[in-house]
Amino acid sequence: MLESDVSYEVTEKILDDLKNVLVGKKVQRSEDLEKLVINSLKKSIEEILTKNQRIDIIEEIRRKNKKPYVIVFFGVNGVGKTTTIAKVAYMLKKNKLSCIISASDTFRAAAQEQLSYHASKLEIPLVKGKYGGDPAAVAFDAINSAKSRNIDVVLIDTAGRMHIDQDLVAELKRIVKIAKPDLRILVLDSLAGNDALEQAKYFEENVGYDAVILTKVDADAKGGIILSLAYELNKPVAYLGIGQDYDSLIPFDAEWFIKRLFSS
Numbered sequence: 001m002l003e004s005d006v007s008y009e010v011t012e013k014i015l016d017d018l019k020n021v022l023v024g025k026k027v028q029r030s031e032d033l034e035k036l037v038i039n040s041l042k043k044s045i046e047e048i049l050t051k052n053q054r055i056d057i058i059e060e061i062r063r064k065n066k067k068p069y070v071i072v073f074f075g076v077n078g079v080g081k082t083t084t085i086a087k088v089a090y091m092l093k094k095n096k097l098s099c100i101i102s103a104s105d106t107f108r109a110a111a112q113e114q115l116s117y118h119a120s121k122l123e124i125p126l127v128k129g130k131y132g133g134d135p136a137a138v139a140f141d142a143i144n145s146a147k148s149r150n151i152d153v154v155l156i157d158t159a160g161r162m163h164i165d166q167d168l169v170a171e172l173k174r175i176v177k178i179a180k181p182d183l184r185i186l187v188l189d190s191l192a193g194n195d196a197l198e199q200a201k202y203f204e205e206n207v208g209y210d211a212v213i214l215t216k217v218d219a220d221a222k223g224g225i226i227l228s229l230a231y232e233l234n235k236p237v238a239y240l241g242i243g244q245d246y247d248s249l250i251p252f253d254a255e256w257f258i259k260r261l262f263s264s
């Protein structure tokens with residue numbers, strides 16, 4: 001488990017559960033013991049994963065019925081925020097919800113170009129900011145534009161923050177204060193291992209978020225971070241990024257995850 005990036009705390013909890021199941025049990029054959037152990041492990045993991053409510057973005061938008069519904073995405077550099085926003089925009093479009101993207105990453109010039117590329121490919125409007133400009137002002141403009149054009153959802157991209165960068169974190173807080181998002185999504189890279197858990201703790205203490213999207217799960221990571229997020233931070237993983245295409249964003253599914261965790 002530790003090799004699959006499951007944190008020490010979670011591993012300990014799962015082993016405690018296992019001890020409780022095994023103590024005092026008489027088992028006839030070794031296969032029975034193996035089955036007992038695996039079933040106990042699976043049950044503990046399932047309990048951890050189902051503790052938090054699932055978040056389905058489409059359902060949330062329809063349930064809240066507020067126009068525009070505002071979603072802000074943040075995370076450290078290179079975790080896949082921009083790509084994830086394009087995937088979410090695609091998912092919204094497929095579900096007949098219109099959206100506009102706010103390119104509030106005014107820190108990295110290429111980020112605006114990257115979003116322009118996706119926005120034109122997906123035929124979605126984009127509000128750009130000047131390089132070095134005020135990212136909160138860009139978000140504000142995008143929200144106003146959505147209001148005047150009757151657009152359902154605003155997706156706000158933000159500059160990648162090294163979580164130790166206080167200036168960028170203060171700027172992110174300002175974006176959140178001004179945009180008043182309905183949903184705050186932290187994007188984490190599954191390849192970052194336990195570093196991702198540190199990022200998750202830092203963003204929770206400094207900004208706060210409602211759900212996580214975990215990217216690059218198609219690379220070899222087992223995604224043990226999902227358990228740590230659920231157990232230590234009470235945060236649901238809403239979606240997994242499993243590739244670079246627009247349709248490679250899948251809702252998180254506990255059963256799928258357990259199968260993957262036990263697949264080697």
Ligand SMILES: Nc1nc2c(ncn2[C@@H]2O[C@H](COP(=O)(O)OP(=O)(O)OP(=O)(O)O)[C@@H](O)[C@H]2O)c(=O)[nH]1
Nearest residue numbers: 077078079080081082083160215216241242243244
């Ligand atoms: N294999 C794989 N690659 C991904 C996934 N999501 C994103 N990527 C890749 O990860 C790299 C970084 O993605 P970006 O979307 O640019 O990341 P970002 O967080 O916006 O980066 P910054 O703006 O620099 O903070 C790109 O090469 C993406 O194609 C995924 O789910 N699977």
